[in-house]
Amino acid sequence: MIKTTITGMGFSVPDQIIKNEDLEEMMNTNDEWIRSRSGIEERRWVIEGEGASDLSLLASEKAMSQAGVTTDDIDMIIVGTVSSDYYFPGVAVQLQERMGMQTIGAFDIRVGCAAFIYGLSIADQYIKSGQCKTILLVGTDVLSSILEKSPAGRDVGVLFGDGAGAVILQQTENDSGILSTHLHSEGKYMRALWVEIPGSKFKDRGIRDELLEQRRHRLMMNGREVFKHAVRRFPEVIQEALDENNLTLDDIAQVIPHQANQRITEAVAKRMGVGLDLVYSNIHRYGNTTAATIPIAMCEAFEEGKFSTGDHIILAAFGSGFSWASAAIKW
Numbered sequence: 001m002i003k004t005t006i007t008g009m010g011f012s013v014p015d016q017i018i019k020n021e022d023l024e025e026m027m028n029t030n031d032e033w034i035r036s037r038s039g040i041e042e043r044r045w046v047i048e049g050e051g052a053s054d055l056s057l058l059a060s061e062k063a064m065s066q067a068g069v070t071t072d073d074i075d076m077i078i079v080g081t082v083s084s085d086y087y088f089p090g091v092a093v094q095l096q097e098r099m100g101m102q103t104i105g106a107f108d109i110r111v112g113c114a115a116f117i118y119g120l121s122i123a124d125q126y127i128k129s130g131q132c133k134t135i136l137l138v139g140t141d142v143l144s145s146i147l148e149k150s151p152a153g154r155d156v157g158v159l160f161g162d163g164a165g166a167v168i169l170q171q172t173e174n175d176s177g178i179l180s181t182h183l184h185s186e187g188k189y190m191r192a193l194w195v196e197i198p199g200s201k202f203k204d205r206g207i208r209d210e211l212l213e214q215r216r217h218r219l220m221m222n223g224r225e226v227f228k229h230a231v232r233r234f235p236e237v238i239q240e241a242l243d244e245n246n247l248t249l250d251d252i253a254q255v256i257p258h259q260a261n262q263r264i265t266e267a268v269a270k271r272m273g274v275g276l277d278l279v280y281s282n283i284h285r286y287g288n289t290t291a292a293t294i295p296i297a298m299c300e301a302f303e304e305g306k307f308s309t310g311d312h313i314i315l316a317a318f319g320s321g322f323s324w325a326s327a328a329i330k331w
């Protein structure tokens with residue numbers, strides 16, 4: 001039976017490091033508050049002129065090199081992002097052009113923090129059905145350019161960083177690879193974590209002085225609402241992936257959750273009755289990079305020897321939508 005396996009991974013973050021101390025004056029915050037509420041010590045922010053496609057290109061080149069594939073081998077590009085360089089088209093077509101690929105299918109999916117697993121699920125269907133042999137999947141976001149970088153936005157502004165992670169997905173006939181994916185959403189909470197404009201409901205897409213003055217183009221979040229749902233949905237969707245594959249947490253080498261907040265990760269580990277050593281975290285280095293957290297964390301967890309060939313891992317994400325998802329993988 002054909003399955004989908006990850007044959008290469010890579011990630012890229014901007015060079016510009018923003019430490020908690022760098023935000024103190026800008027947002028009237030302090031290192032102690034940020035560390036204790038989120039676990040974040042620093043994050044990377046792009047500079048003017050640097051966008052999601054630039055980070056994605058570097059991440060993709062690394063993943064392709066690790067997989068030993070060339071641009072001619074790729075037969076589809078999927079990018080999970082809410083941060084296209086331009087309002088449209090998306091990042092995927094820019095990658096197709098910048099990497100000199102053939103005229104293959106290339107599209108973005110706008111799912112926020114769960115986008116990488118949604119993309120994994122889509123890619124898995126194309127590969128299992130035999131329609132594609134090699135897919136480039138990227139998770140990337142650059143939310144630093146829509147953060148309110150003033151004291152009024154400090155509850156959200158300190159949490160997010162920019163980045164990109166990429167994987168190459170290919171067919172395999174052995175017993176490793178993606179075992180299952182599980183996707184969920186609950187749109188009634190869309191306003192708990194959203195950016196209102198530019199939007200098609202508004203004249204001129206809402207790019208008008210009065211709406212900009214009301215900061216309606218900024219990332220808005222009801223942090224407590226997000227926290228409450230996240231700590232319930234993460235364990236639920238992880239359990240769903242375990243049950244589907246007759247696995248228990250004892251069979252899992254590493255759970256790789258979306259890096260939203262260290263307190264969420266700790267609460268999830270506690271609810272599931274596992275130690276923090278089973279649940280990967282690198283949020284202190286990058287903050288919440290939205291769709292990029294999982295592929296970046298997968299790269300680093302693998303490099304750190306947290307899992308290796310033959311191990312089972314679980315990916316899980318929760319975020320804007322609300323949307324949440326998990327995947328069970330045998331490496």
Ligand code: UT7
Nearest residue numbers: 029030033037113154155158223224226227260261318319
């Ligand atoms: O992918 C999903 C992404 N989202 C998340 O992961 C967010 C989930 N939510 C959270 O992690 C938490 O709700 C936050 C970290 C965002 C906020 O923590 P909280 O314990 O819910 O804080 P709060 O919003 O209730 O604010 C507590 C206090 C307030 O001051 P007062 O009213 O008690 O005097 C805020 O004004 O902390 C203040 N505050 C800050 N102080 C310093 C809010 N943001 C900051 C800040 N620096 N950056």
